[in-house]
Amino acid sequence: MQIKKIKVTTGKCSGCxxxxxxxxxxxxxxxxxxxxxxRVEARFPQPGLYKPKVCxxxxxxxxxxxxxxxxxxxxxxxxxxxxxxxxxxxCIPVCKPKVIFQHRDVDHVIICDNCFKCVELCNTGAITIxxxxxxxxx
Amino acid sequence: MGDxxxxxxxxxxxxxxxxxxYPTDSQLMRDWFGGRGAIAKILYDEVPRNADPFGPENLFxxxxxxxxxxxxxxxxxxxxxxxxxLTNGHGDSNMGGHLGPAxxxxxxxxxxxxxxxxxxxxxxxxxxxxxxxxAAAYWGMGSLECExxxxxxxxxxxxxxxxxxxxxxxxxxxxxxxxxxxxxxRTGQGAVMxxxxxxxxxxxxxxxxxxxxxxxxxxxxxxxxxxxxxxPNMAPWQKYGTAFFIDWSNKNAVLPTxxxxxxxxxxxxxxxxxxxxxxxxxxxxxxxxxxxxxxKYTKAILPGRQVVYLEGPEYExxxxxxxxxxxxxxxQVAYINWLMDNVGIDTMSGGGVVAFxxxxxxxxxxxxxxxxxxxxxxxxxxxxxxxxxxxVERRGIGDLFAGGTKRAAxxxxxxxxxxxxxxxxxEMSGYDGRYAPGMLLAYMTCDIxxxxxxxxxxxxxxxxxxxxxxxxxxxxxxxxxxxxLFDCWCICRLFWGELDxxxxxxxxxxxxxxxxxxxxxxxxxxxxxxxxLVRCHYLERNPANGxxxxxxxxxxxxxxxxxxxxxxxxxxxAQIEAMLDDYYACRGWDKNGNPSREVLHDLKLDFAADNLxxxxxxxxxxxxxxxxxxxxxxxxxxx
Amino acid sequence: MVIYLKAGGxxxxxxxxxxxxxxxxVEIDGEKTVTDILKTIAIDSAYIAFIYADxxxxxxxxxxxxxxxxxxxxxxxxx
Numbered sequence: 072m073q074i075k076k077i078k079v080t081t082g083k084c085s086g087c088x089x090x091x092x093x094x095x096x097x098x099x100x101x102x103x104x105x106x107x108x109x110r111v112e113a114r115f116p117q118p119g120l121y122k123p124k125v126c127x128x129x130x131x132x133x134x135x136x137x138x139x140x141x142x143x144x145x146x147x148x149x150x151x152x153x154x155x156x157x158x159x160x161x162c163i164p165v166c167k168p169k170v171i172f173q174h175r176d177v178d179h180v181i182i183c184d185n186c187f188k189c190v191e192l193c194n195t196g197a198i199t200i201x202x203x204x205x206x207x208x209x
Numbered sequence: 210m211g212d213x214x215x216x217x218x219x220x221x222x223x224x225x226x227x228x229x230x231y232p233t234d235s236q237l238m239r240d241w242f243g244g245r246g247a248i249a250k251i252l253y254d255e256v257p258r259n260a261d262p263f264g265p266e267n268l269f270x271x272x273x274x275x276x277x278x279x280x281x282x283x284x285x286x287x288x289x290x291x292x293x294x295l296t297n298g299h300g301d302s303n304m305g306g307h308l309g310p311a312x313x314x315x316x317x318x319x320x321x322x323x324x325x326x327x328x329x330x331x332x333x334x335x336x337x338x339x340x341x342x343x344a345a346a347y348w349g350m351g352s353l354e355c356e357x358x359x360x361x362x363x364x365x366x367x368x369x370x371x372x373x374x375x376x377x378x379x380x381x382x383x384x385x386x387x388x389x390x391x392x393x394x395r396t397g398q399g400a401v402m403x404x405x406x407x408x409x410x411x412x413x414x415x416x417x418x419x420x421x422x423x424x425x426x427x428x429x430x431x432x433x434x435x436x437x438x439x440x441p442n443m444a445p446w447q448k449y450g451t452a453f454f455i456d457w458s459n460k461n462a463v464l465p466t467x468x469x470x471x472x473x474x475x476x477x478x479x480x481x482x483x484x485x486x487x488x489x490x491x492x493x494x495x496x497x498x499x500x501x502x503x504x505k506y507t508k509a510i511l512p513g514r515q516v517v518y519l520e521g522p523e524y525e526x527x528x529x530x531x532x533x534x535x536x537x538x539x540x541q542v543a544y545i546n547w548l549m550d551n552v553g554i555d556t557m558s559g560g561g562v563v564a565f566x567x568x569x570x571x572x573x574x575x576x577x578x579x580x581x582x583x584x585x586x587x588x589x590x591x592x593x594x595x596x597x598x599x600x601v602e603r604r605g606i607g608d609l610f611a612g613g614t615k616r617a618a619x620x621x622x623x624x625x626x627x628x629x630x631x632x633x634x635x636e637m638s639g640y641d642g643r644y645a646p647g648m649l650l651a652y653m654t655c656d657i658x659x660x661x662x663x664x665x666x667x668x669x670x671x672x673x674x675x676x677x678x679x680x681x682x683x684x685x686x687x688x689x690x691x692x693x694l695f696d697c698w699c700i701c702r703l704f705w706g707e708l709d710x711x712x713x714x715x716x717x718x719x720x721x722x723x724x725x726x727x728x729x730x731x732x733x734x735x736x737x738x739x740x741x742l743v744r745c746h747y748l749e750r751n752p753a754n755g756x757x758x759x760x761x762x763x764x765x766x767x768x769x770x771x772x773x774x775x776x777x778x779x780x781x782x783a784q785i786e787a788m789l790d791d792y793y794a795c796r797g798w799d800k801n802g803n804p805s806r807e808v809l810h811d812l813k814l815d816f817a818a819d820n821l822x823x824x825x826x827x828x829x830x831x832x833x834x835x836x837x838x839x840x841x842x843x844x845x846x847x848x
Numbered sequence: 849m850v851i852y853l854k855a856g857g858x859x860x861x862x863x864x865x866x867x868x869x870x871x872x873x874v875e876i877d878g879e880k881t882v883t884d885i886l887k888t889i890a891i892d893s894a895y896i897a898f899i900y901a902d903x904x905x906x907x908x909x910x911x912x913x914x915x916x917x918x919x920x921x922x923x924x925x926x927x
Binding site for chain 2: 082085086087088089092093095096099100101102103104105106112113115116117118119120121174175176192194195
């Protein structure tokens with residue numbers, strides 16, 4: 072099947088953080104970059120680059136979740152069931168790009184749901200959508 | 210539902226260490242628009258007129274206003290303000306980057322410092338934790354060196370603003386640096402921080418901001434984002450930033466060259482925007498919520514020197530530390546940019562001070578003996594670096610120049626006052642006004658000295674006549690109302706001004722954030738009110754007729770441009786006087802440059818009129834009355 | 849030969865776009881420099897900070913080829 076993922080192109084991000092803002096607005100109806108499910112890592116003073124950290128839809132969070140609160144949607148994306156999630160945070164250490172977050176005002180972990188609103192707003196092409204063919208069925 | 214404000218203001222008495230939090234005065238923010246406006250009102254109300262800018266009674270204020278951090282394009286600014294040690298009047302300066310939004314997300318709209326700390330401290334804010342922490346470990350460090358150390362100590366997600374050794378040593382044109390290269394450069398805000406022994410501000414925040422109408426704001430902003438994606442001028446902006454305009458300024462005879470001795474630079478090809486992109490560029494760097502990415506993170510490579518990393522040089526630094534110092538290679542300009550950023554001086558005033566000193570050296574008014582055996586030649590990075598260090602460390606004659614060109618010229622005299630390129634004590638921006646009358650008037654009448662950020666008129670001058678003065682005053686007045694609105698609302702003028710976004714659209718997005726429901730006319734009138742209050746404050750602190758302070762340096766009329774496309778050009782003194790007369794008439798001020806009661810009453814500033822009257826500086830009644838609306842937007846006659 | 853000029857802001861008003869909001873189509877006989885093209889449509893090149901085409905800054909002596917899009921970049925109003 073075909074799965075869409077976010078691709079990061081090194082060297083294009085300028086650190087504007089529009090992606091963080093629209094992510095939080097879209098999912099929480101709030102202006103708060105700390106509620107976004109991605110981050111922008113700033114590597115200064117050297118080498119002087121920004122790197123978006125995004126969910127790579129690897130599924131490791133689902134593998135370790137003790138509550139079965141993470142499931143795979145039809146389109147292949149890994150989604151948190153907000154009712155089932157106890158916010159235990161077991162998924163956090165296994166996330167390689169470190170993009171699973173907890174926030175004191177939110178009672179579940181914050182994980183990207185592959186909505187691509189961030190990509191829509193990105194003006195530099197630092198984050199784009201790419202389609203990957205995977206063998207396993209959902 | 211909210212109004213874009215975070216909700217809390219902090220007052221800190223640095224002398225006692227007392228920290229008080231209280232609900233933000235939303236009426237103050239509404240009536241004075243937050244940002245620069247709120248700063249103007251607080252300084253006017255609370256700083257005694259004889260207070261030393263370096264003394265405990267001066268306030269140092271930082272604020273992120275109403276729109277910063279609110280999903281507004283280029284909504285990234287933080288505004289700093291205090292009584293300026295350069296001009297001895299209201300001073301404000303802002304920077305982009307990410308500090309303004311971080312302050313709002315931490316829960317604060319404004320921090321007001323008074324007093325002087327007994328030892329070096331920094332402000333630490335992590336949501337509701339607000340502390341003054343010992344800064345001994347950081348005191349003495351360069352700004353660009355200090356930031357990564359503080360981030361390593363506190364956390365990478367802290368936003369940090371610092372002063373360098375220049376601010377610590379009260380160099381009057383010291384700046385504040387943030388995000389590896391953004392500065393609040395003008396009016397010496399870094400020196401005020403230094404006088405209070407405040408080394409840095411470190412902020413992290415995780416709260417949500419509430420606005421009046423998030424749904425409509427999101428839709429509005431998303432539309433603007435998509436529209437500007439295809440704006441033809443966006444791609445060149447993203448690629449080149451502002452550095453590119455140095456070539457245009459040069460071709461059009463407004464580029465300051467060797468301390469504004471002339472306005473056309475023969476070595477422009479070595480220091481222009483193309484050179485910057487080809488030789489120095491590492492990455493395009495944006496402020497929070499802005500995708501013009503005008504910041505250029507670069508490195509400077511000079512033989513025999515360490516490679517240094519910086520943001521810039523942007524237009525102003527490229528001009529004032531490039532052609533204005535006779536530099537011939539972009540790496541030289543970038544290195545000087547890094548040097549000044551790191552020691553913590555404004556590259557604009559810094560370039561102006563070094564250029565002034567270079568001309569003094571050229572004319573034999575200062576000699577190698579004054580410079581510890583060094584020369585101070587045009588185009589020499591070695592000489593520039595040595596001189597800058599003398600100034601920052603206040604060694605010998607460096608101590609004199611640490612006060613800026615006006616103070617230095619007063620002591621050196623011997624005719625040097627003529628080429629101290631400043632007004633009211635602050636050095637000129639990177640445009641020469643002799644062949645751009647409106648620009649000269651803008652410098653003369655800017656509230657914080659010879660700065661272009663309030664009004665920029667060069668294309669108007671080109672359209673209307675570069676040797677005539679007609680119609681310039683009302684355009685300058687209009688610009689002096691509309692441009693500072695961005696400094697009030699803490700958003701960047703560059704994005705909104707350069708991409709065809711009408712004032713009405715900006716006001717609409719303000720209304721979605723705040724719910725104020727204002728229109729453009731009200732916005733302009735409030736800005737005019739702020740302008741007049743700042744003028745009154747200036748006159749109360751410097752009691753003399755306002756006209757006294759509104760003249761440019763004598764080079765502006767005594768020295769016609771000697772070379773290049775502007776050769777022979779320059780206004781007469783009579784034209785300069787006539788421009789001032791026009792300007793005051795446009796403003797409803799009398800011929801002495803003092804605001805009249807009539808205009809102050811119209812702006813609800815009767816209290817300020819009373820104060821001026823007490824010291825004999827209230828403007829005389831105007832027989833012709835005041836214009837109903839002061840200032841007019843330029844309507845190009847050609848189209 | 850046809851070339852397309854694009855501009856925003858005041859320059860856009862000078863340009864009098866006819867293809868879309870930002871773009872004007874200009875027909876020229878043979879190769880011409882940008883300076884000459886601007887003269888034919890009465891735009892003073894002093895209002896243009898630089899020319900941008902195919903991702904690069906070009907000189908005013910640049911001669912566009914058929915179908916090329918040329919962006920006119922106004923000077924920054926202070927920054």
